Amino acid sequence: MRRLLNRIPLMFFLCALHPLALPAGTTGKIAGQVIDAASKEALPGANIVIEGTMMGAVTDIDGHYVILNLPPGAYVVTAKMIGYTAMRMENVNVSIDLTTTLDFKLSSTVLNLGESITVLAERPMVVKDQTATTAVMGAENIQALPVTEIAEAIELQAGLIKDAGGGLHIRGGRSGEMSYWIDGIPVTDVYDGSSVVDVNKNMVQELQVVSGAFNAEYGQAMSGIVNIATKEGSNKWGGSLSTYFGDFLSNHDDIFMNIKDINPAAIRNIDASIQGPLKKDKLFVYLNSRAIHFDGYHYGQRRYTPGAVTMLAEGIPGAYLRQYMPEYLPLAREGRNDTYGIPYVLGSNVHADSLIVAQNLPQNFMGNADSLFAVLYQQYRHAHQGGRGDDAYVAMNWNRKYYAQGKLIYKLTPNFKIAYNLIYDDIHYQDYNRDYKYNPDGQAQQFRIGQTHIAQVTHTLSQRTFYTMGISYFSKEYRRHTYEDAHDARYVHPDLSIQNPFSFKS
Structure with a gap:
């Protein structure tokens, strides 16, 4: 009886943990050794500093060091020790769930005060701790690609295809078998297996597509994982503003109706972001917003109206x-x-x-x-x-998209961080359907609004130990209709619908 009573607190503790999902990885680490360039002996007590941050480490008796919980990105790392020339490593890339090995060989050669040796870091051909088939893309790689959406960057990865309906498939699996994660929190819509919210590509710090043998921390997935880490503010204010305009042009006007009518404003995009410290070393903010107007390249002709x-x-x-x-x-x-x-x-x-x-x-x-x-x-x-139309040309595969993100980081101490992330998207669009080519106003429009709230606490206990706790809330609204009022008199009664309502075969 006493043994049973002793186990009751443990049972309650395990039950309390059961419904909680382990957060996925959102950070990486840097590890290595500092040695004397001449004698090859370890240098204990050397300082390793990541420039522009409050993070660093001190080497142990064997010259080894580890810096945990680093957001993905490129860093400048400096190794210093009294009596040795400082060495500065640039372009040190850190990826989610991976270890970047960075060794330093410090020289005792006497140099003028303040001088240092600068070395450009190189990415290894083989990543030793990468056990899964993983494609990693940083913010610079994504910006360099000829893509406008993050989904297009995902489609470029090996083993992944997109079907006619827009679903993504990894290695022949079904589209609903993928799992989507943002900042370590699952954002997969349990209804259809898609992502709850669309992410603007300019707010992505790193994108990972795991297509096989993923770790146990990524649950509820059969085919693959899409893991996204978003950008954070820093101690330096910065921002960006970009825009572009355009239209489609083709000599196949026998296929694409109205394609030769060029409108430079048919495609419009504006993107703005700003980031910086609200309080230096303590409170940081990152804001991003994007608006897209896209008329597409499929047009119909209003020969009839929905009243026909x-x-x-x-x-x-x-x-x-x-x-x-x-x-x-x-x-x-x-x-x-x-x-x-x-x-x-x-x-x-x-x-x-x-x-x-x-x-x-x-x-x-x-x-x-x-x-x-x-x-x-x-x-x-x-x-x-009055069912006859005015024969005007009408866009049929258009969309209007609006993205917004706001991220706050508060560092109570250098080892205790609180983060809040809000991601919002509002998408109004129409997919092309040839049946409505001569009655484009009769085709249904689609509306999708999603928002995700993510709050996280990260506490670094030592150079080798940290924990993260997080909570999230998300919502997704979807509507599809031709007229918002279901009782609109312009809807065709089923008794008179010989074919799809409002459609004219072509």
């Missing part, structure tokens, strides 16, 4: 066509002199409306044709008057 209800004119005798629908007479079948499956727009011909509506009423309605027909005919004849 398409019905099939079948079996109408030639005599009737000749008297009431002469414009349709050339479409009559030879030999039988009647129509067969000709699309007819309700409201185009007053004399033909009653006949064609009656033909397309469901069979079980025909018994009450006198009352039902009168109601349906009057309702839809009135609702869909």
Whole structure:
């Protein structure tokens, strides 16, 4: 009995830990050894300093050092010791979950006070502690690529393809089998397996795509991991502002309608960011915002409007066509002199409306044709008057996107950091559908709004130990409609929808 009571606190502790997810890696580390260049002996007590930060280490008795919990990026690292010339290593790259080995050989040669030796660090051909198939891209690599979205940079990685519907597949797996992480927090939408929020490429410090043998810390994934670390503010104020405009041009105007009508403002992008210290060495901020206006390259022509209800004119005798629908007479079948499956727009011909509506009423309605027909005919004849369009060209694969991010870092002490990150996206778009080529206003529009809040605490206990705790909240809203009001009179009644509502096959 006493043994059982002794185990109860441990059981409660384990139960409390059970629902918590271990945070994924968001930092890397630098490790190495400092030795005498002449004697090759270890130099204990040497100072290793990362310039521009409050981070560093002191070598142990064997000359070894470790600097943990470093955000990904490029650093300048300096090794100093009394009686030796300081050595400065530039372009030292740190990646998520990886160790950058950096050894120093200090010379005791007498130099003028303040002089140092500068060395450019090189990336090793083989990363010894990388056990998974991983593609790593830093902020500079992403900026150098001819991509406008972070998803496009992900698509360039080996073993990954994008299907016709926009889903990403790693090594033949399904699109919903990937897991998305931002700053060590999972942001995968459990509904469809996509990311809860889209990330602006300019706010990414490092992107990792893990396509096999990933560590246990990355759960709920079958095919691969997309791990993103976002940028942070520093002790120096800085910012950027960029914009571009453009349009698509092609000589295949037989395929791309209206492609030769050049509008320099059809594609518009503006991106701005600012970062710096609100309080030096204590409080840092990073802000980023981006707005995109994209008209695309697929256009339709407004020959009809959503008020035009398409019905099939079948079996109408030639005599009737000749008297009431002469414009349709050339479409009559030879030999039988009647129509067969000709699309007819309700409201185009007053004399033909009653006949064609009656033909397309469901069979079980025909018994009450006198009352039902009168109601349906009057309702839809009135609702869909003026169904002919103005023949204007309308963009059909357009989007309007807005991204925003704000990140605050507060360092209570050099070893205790609190971080808050807000990521927001608002996307309004339309995917191209050939069925609506001649009635572009009838195609549904799509709306997606997402936001993610991430709060984290990181505490470094020693040169070799630290822990991170985090909490997150995210939401995602999706809507798809042609008209916001579901009772809008312009919607086609199912009884009159012979094919997709508002669509005209082409």
